[in-house]
Amino acid sequence: MATEAARRGILIILSSPSGAGKSTLAHAIRDWDPSIAFSVSATTRAPRPGEEDGREYWFRSRAEFEAMVGKGEMLEHAEVFDNLYGSPKGPVEDAISQGRDVLFDIDWQGGQQIRQSSLGQDVVSIFVLPPSITELESRLRARAQDSDQVIAGRMQKSQAEISHWAEYDYVLINSDKDRAAAELRTILGAERLKRARQSALGEFVRGLNAEFGDMQ
Numbered sequence: 001m002a003t004e005a006a007r008r009g010i011l012i013i014l015s016s017p018s019g020a021g022k023s024t025l026a027h028a029i030r031d032w033d034p035s036i037a038f039s040v041s042a043t044t045r046a047p048r049p050g051e052e053d054g055r056e057y058w059f060r061s062r063a064e065f066e067a068m069v070g071k072g073e074m075l076e077h078a079e080v081f082d083n084l085y086g087s088p089k090g091p092v093e094d095a096i097s098q099g100r101d102v103l104f105d106i107d108w109q110g111g112q113q114i115r116q117s118s119l120g121q122d123v124v125s126i127f128v129l130p131p132s133i134t135e136l137e138s139r140l141r142a143r144a145q146d147s148d149q150v151i152a153g154r155m156q157k158s159q160a161e162i163s164h165w166a167e168y169d170y171v172l173i174n175s176d177k178d179r180a181a182a183e184l185r186t187i188l189g190a191e192r193l194k195r196a197r198q199s200a201l202g203e204f205v206r207g208l209n210a211e212f213g214d215m216q
């Protein structure tokens with residue numbers, strides 16, 4: 001009898017300037033579907049209060065990070081705000097081979113590298129824009145985890161990050177977090193149904209044809 005056709009896992013790349021609400025969106029999509037794996041990046045930046053090693057990031061020294069890159073363990077890596085960030089390859093390959101989707105909260109440099117990698121065909125990329133720059137700055141300040149100097153640096157980088165919006169498959173304007181989360185669910189729902197992703201569809205249709213044969 002027919003069962004749900006298996007499909008390839010999707011690499012969901014979410015990028016935005018800091019403070020555009022990307023992390024909240026990432027949590028919302030995982031609350032909606034807990035089977036979505038989150039790619040925990042490695043970084044050389046110091047943990048912020050409340051962050052835990054292995055949950056938000058793998059916090060590593062520059063030497064440890066560079067050793068991982070040297071051993072080919074990173075799917076992508078980039079320098080962001082004077083620190084190194086990278087996505088470890090192993091957990092992503094494991095999840096994808098099990099047909100699970102993987103969510104990446106990474107910058108445009110990482111997005112470009114994964115799109116150009118051998119996994120590029122499995123990528124769905126989404127850029128999140130803030131409703132305004134005033135709103136972006138107030139969200140950064142509300143976090144109150146970074147110094148004024150760090151915030152000023154992040155605002156400068158925001159403009160550079162936003163300049164890459166057109167490289168993404170989808171763009172969300174995050175004026176309302178519930179609406180943006182609903183839009184993200186719509187994107188993922190439709191992408192999951194794409195014919196090319198449903199790898200067991202051929203076999204399923206052969207089963208339907210066999211049923212036709214049985215009726216004759």
Ligand code: 5GP
Binds near residue numbers: 041076078085106
């Ligand atoms: P934060 O330090 O605020 O957590 O992150 C700073 C920036 O680094 C964010 O734009 C985030 O998306 C990006 N980032 C986090 N992890 C990675 C990663 O593994 N690779 C790349 N390329 N960027 C990352």
